[in-house]
Every structure is written in structure tokens, then in C-alpha cells.
Amino acid sequence: MLGVFSGAIVSPPDELVAAGCRTPSPKITADALVKRFIEANPSTVSMQIGDHVQFAYSHRNESALLPRSFAVKDEIFCMFEGALDNLGSLKQQYGLGKSATEVVLVIEAYKALRDRAPYPPSHMVAHLNGSFSFIVFDNSTSTLFVASDQFGKVPLYWGITADGHVAFADNVDLLKGACGKSLASFPQGCFFSTAVGELMSYENPKNKITAVPAKDEEMWGATYKVEGPTVVAGTESPMLSF
Numbered sequence: 655m656l657g658v659f660s661g662a663i664v665s666p667p668d669e670l671v672a673a674g675c676r677t678p679s680p681k682i683t684a685d686a687l688v689k690r691f692i693e694a695n696p697s698t699v700s701m702q703i704g705d706h707v708q709f710a711y712s713h714r715n716e717s718a719l720l721p722r723s724f725a726v727k728d729e730i731f732c733m734f735e736g737a738l739d740n741l742g743s744l745k746q747q748y749g750l751g752k753s754a755t756e757v758v759l760v761i762e763a764y765k766a767l768r769d770r771a772p773y774p775p776s777h778m779v780a781h782l783n784g785s786f787s788f789i790v791f792d793n794s795t796s797t798l799f800v801a802s803d804q805f806g807k808v809p810l811y812w813g814i815t816a817d818g819h820v821a822f823a824d825n826v827d828l829l830k831g832a833c834g835k836s837l838a839s840f841p842q843g844c845f846f847s848t849a850v851g852e853l854m855s856y857e858n859p860k861n862k863i864t865a866v867p868a869k870d871e872e873m874w875g876a877t878y879k880v881e882g883p884t885v886v887a888g889t890e891s892p893m894l895s896f
Contacts, residue, residue: 655722655733656691657789657800657822658684658815660706664798664848666814666836669865673875674814674836676867681816684708687832694828699724701731707791709733720785720808722824723757729793732761735824736786736808744781756786764790764799768849775799776859779845787840789822798848804857806842813837813875834875838865841878855880 674681682690688708692698695712702708709724711733716722722735734757738744745754748762760782767778785807790799800822802810811826813833822840823829829837840846841863846853853863861882868874 655711655735655789655824656688656709656828657733657791658688658708659791659798659820660684661818662706663791663796664820666818666820667812667838667853667865669867669876669878670812670814670833670836670838673838673867674834676835676875679834680831681814681834681836682832683817684815684819684821687815687821687828690832691823691828703731703791703793706796707731707793709789709791723755725755725757725761727758727761728765730761730764731791731793732757732764732788734760734786734788736784736788736803738782738784738786740781740783757788760788760790764792768792768795768797774859775845775847775850776854776856779856787824796848799845800840800847801845801856802840802842804843806839810840811837812840835868836875838874838876838878841880843880844878853878858882 691710695714698710698712700710711722711724720736724733738756744759763778767773779801785803787802787808787810811829812822813829814836843857844855855861861880863878863880865876865878867876
């Protein structure tokens with residue numbers, strides 16, 4: 655899966671910008687990156703959302719146990735990869751039907767987060783148990799929300815294209831030739847929200863996340879690490895914690 659966002663939606667992470675400047679290497683534009691994805695993946699579904707967002711996904715080479723899915727509801731677009739171990743209980747808590755899938759659940763969880771402030775974003779993701787990564791874009795508010803599971807079982811990567819767009823993908827090889835050294839593994843157990851304005855750990859939301867510059871010979875520009883002692887976030891029912 656691939657999500658590409660212009661500077662009008664999200665500012666490129668300073669650490670990845672610095673990494674790209676420190677060790678310049680070839681990059682391509684956002685449009686060229688999407689074209690590369692489409693050419694490499696037959697039966698790709700791609701979409702342009704306004705002037706600043708592009709999504710693309712394919713079922714090619716996906717895991718039977720960790721499939722990719724896409725849904726849109728009320729101008730909320732979501733790409734999800736993986737599986738939730740507690741999907742059944744979460745469907746009950748959010749009042750969803752038995753046929754609801756993980757991607758629909760994530761959209762509903764995001765809507766609860768958006769519409770019932772000050773519900774902590776860390777709680778929304780901390781209640782998702784399983785192997786997953788997802789990208790949510792709310793077109794009504796131009797908000798981006800991205801997260802990865804606590805063990806990194808569904809890898810996610812992000813980088814900066816030649817024209818300054820921020821790209822997220824589950825395939826690192828796709829971004830290697832597109833983002834140069836402005837590339838990093840999205841940290842496990844973390845979420846990024848433009849509403850919050852920063853990258854945060856949902857298990858340890860009070861702990862600072864730092865980016866360690868990578869050595870020149872490594873393909874990464876930086877490695878993100880959560881500092882401080884581990885304190886697991888609360889796991890009370892999300893429908894009872896507003």
C-alpha cells in the first residue's frame with residue numbers, strides 16, 4: 655500500500671529532511687512514485703483525493719493472514735494491512751455489525767476520536783490488539799493519522815520524495831529509489847497525527863521520541879526510538895472512557 659501527501663497536508667519530518675541533505679542521493683517525484691507502484695503491481699487501485707493526496711494499493715503478494723483492505727466512509731479514507739485479534743469485542747463496543755472488517759473498525763474508531771474530544775489519540779490505537787499498520791486520511795478536515803502495531807509485525811516505512819511529499823508504504827524497496835536517504839522505518843507502537851502535530855508512542859505517550867541519524871553506508875536516514883521507561887497505556891473500553 656502507498657499513501658503520498660503534499661506539504662499542504664503534512665510537513666516533512668525534520669529528521670528525514672536533514673538526512674537527505676546530509677547524504678544527497680537520487681529521488682523521484684510523488685507522481686513518479688505512484689506511477690512506479692502502479693507499473694509494478696498489476697490490478698492496482700489508485701485514487702487522487704483533491705490536489706494533495708494520492709492512495710494506491712494492490713493485493714499482489716499479500717499475506718493470507720495479514721491482508722490489505724481499503725474503505726471510505728464520510729470522506730474518511732483508510733488503507734489497512736493486517737488483522738486484529740480483538741476485532742469481535744471492538745465491533746461490539748463501537749456498535750458495528752458482525753460483518754464489519756478491520757478497516758471499517760479503524761474508520762469508526764477514528765471518528766470517535768475526532769468527534770468526541772478530548773479523547774486521547776493514544777487510547778484509540780492502544781485498544782487495537784494484533785498485527786497491523788494503517789493510513790487514515792480525513793478529507794473533511796485534511797487530517798492524516800498513521801499507526802503501526804507495537805511489535806512491528808506489519809512493517810511500515812516513510813520518506814520524502816523529490817518534490818517534498820511525504821510517502822508511506824509497506825514496501826521499503828518501493829521507497830528506496832524514490833526518497834534517497836530521506837527514508838526511515840516507521841517506529842512500531844507509534845502513531846503520527848497531523849491533528850496532534852507530532853510522532854508519538856501510544857503505549858508510552860509521555861515518552862519523547864528521538865531520531866538517531868544513521869551512518870552514511872546505511873540505507874536509512876534515521877532510526878526513531880522511544881526514550882524513557884516503559885509504561886503501557888491504559889486499556890479500558892474505548893466506549894466508556896470519553
